[in-house]
Amino acid sequence: MSQSVRPSLTLESARRVLDLHPQAAEIDLLACDLNGILRGKRIPRDALDKIFSDGLKMPRSVLCLDIWGHDAHDNGLVWESGDGDGACKPCGEGLVPVPWSARPRLQMLTMMQNLDGSPFACDPRQALASIVRRFHALGLTPVVASELEFYLMAGDSVETGVPRPPKAPKSGYALDAPRVYALDELDEFDAVLSAIRDACAAQNLPSEAISVENGRGQFEVNLLHVADPLIAADHAVMLRRVVRGVARAHGLHGTFMAKPYGDSAGSGLHVHCSLLDKDGRNVFDDGGEAGTDLLRHAIAGMIETLPESMLALAPNLNSYRRLLPGQHAPVTASWAYENRTSALRIPASGPKARRFEHRVAGADANPYLVLAAILAGALHGIETKAQPPAPVSGNGYADDAAAAPLPTTFETAVAAFEQGKILRKYFGEQMMRAFGAVKRQEMEELRRRVTDVEYQTYLGFL
Structure with a gap:
């Protein structure tokens, strides 16, 4: 919709x-x-x-x-x-x-x-706008929806520097285990979740389903499809402000960190996208389950650009704690039909709703740059009529999956972005330089900082 x-x-x-x-x-x-x-x-x-x-x-x-x-x-x-x-x-x-x-x-x-x-050119919204204009020049309009995961934490988590789940507001039980899709937990957090829904309505944010996810105090909000990637990204940006503001007003802390707890699920930003022609027809729809050649061209372009796009999709050191084997997040440049273990998924749907789901980005990523990177990859594939590798079957997370590995550390992602040739054609030199400089500066600063776990591990023994 x-x-x-x-x-x-x-x-x-x-x-x-x-x-x-x-x-x-x-x-x-x-x-x-x-x-x-x-x-x-x-x-x-x-x-x-x-x-x-x-x-x-x-x-x-x-x-x-x-x-x-x-x-x-x-x-x-x-x-x-x-x-x-x-x-x-x-x-x-x-x-x-x-x-x-x-x-x-x-x-x-x-x-x-x-x-x-x-x-x-260094405004991330302008970067996305530039890529959207290139689609429009081809007579194509991307239709985009997003799914954002986040954690609600105890209100003093930032002050104390110790993130911890809140107690269930009504019953007082500890959030000590995953309760994915549990309606009772929605009821426990009804006050804050209903306030988030009401704030979305007041700000014209098209929120749809709200669900409990796999982490302790983790939730997801789905935003409806919009035939304007800029507005879709605006919605994601403003949803993050809504969640944090409403959570604070209820004595909680809302965070979109990709991996706030080492032993709990990470938070992702999943993007669904189809393409309309000038007559409003979905150009990915071939009347069947496979989708059109144009869909496969788009998939191929995104597969090719995924390594150099990783810094836009996973822009922080903490992002890569989510992208580890066995963490239910993609670590290879793979695609598949109706398979959530792949980086790019073609969901089961009616032909008219044929689309791809991009499952790599973390909830901590900038929505404008996420969509810019995704659409740049798709456009590259369409313009070059690229052909994708074979879709994966079975467990796409497995080490033997037939797909190229993605950068899974901050350092390798920064290097892949700086050395990338394709994304540069769509982002432009000024954006590539600015974003690369920001991330390299952060990486070098973090390298200089000695962490508490290093003191706990080494100080008494070495």
Whole structure:
């Protein structure tokens, strides 16, 4: 199911929303950086007109900071260019309320431009927009849906530095075992999950199913298909803000870390995608179960680009704790029909709903860059009429699976991204340099840090 076409975002439409919320004195303006962290400013409501005319001015380098908020010195945006400003212009769903805020407030996504009005190539939303335009030039429209997993934790987990599951809010039992799809656990967390659902509705986020997953305190929210990858990515970005904000309001902590507990399931960001032609026909549908040649071309392109795309799909050191053998996450560049052990799955469905599911990305990844990497791979396969290897059968996680291994460490993923030739044609040189610089800087900093487990293991014996 896809959302219906939405009206375009204009100053007049934003003013109408503002009129519906007379108590909201302030507006949060949000811009997504390369790590998927929302940055921006809080402005008074009477500054709305100026934001639509001039945009929100911020240094362009703000979108290219490392995970700790430090400048990435090799990104070409600080010392070489004088750290100039960009202008963040409203985009996405426009003004929406912030239901978890104690004081009435509105928020709005923005996308950064250069001051001359051209797209700022290091804005991850702009990177996705550029690839979507290439699909449109071929008369094709990607239809995208996502599934996001996350953990709810005890509210003091960040303060104490010790992540731990909360107790069941009603019965008080310990979350000490997986309770996948347990309806009783949905009932236990009804207050926070219903508030997440209500906040999604208030912000026009098309949430569908909410389910209990395999981890202790782990849940999943499914977002409906949208015939606009930019809006689909907006929805995923804003869902993460909803979960964290609502959880905090209920005395909990919500996290999208890929692997917050070493002995529990990781959290993924699974993406479903089909392609429509100008007449609205699904070009992956051949009337049967196999799908069209175009589907196989797309699969082949994604298989080919998976190694150099891993840094966008798994962008943090912790991401690779999820990508270990036996952890129910893909570690090979594989595809299959109705097989959840493959990286790319063709789900069982009616022919008109023929699509692929991309199962590699972690929930910690930037949704804009995830979709950009996936769609770049698909487009590469379509443009080159690439042919995929044979689909895997049986256990795609097995060591003897007939598929090439993927980078499964932060270091090898950074190297594969920097050395990649295909993704560079779609991301552009400026984005490749900026994202690579951010991740290499993070990797080198983490190499210098000695962990508690190293002290516990070695200090008393060596």
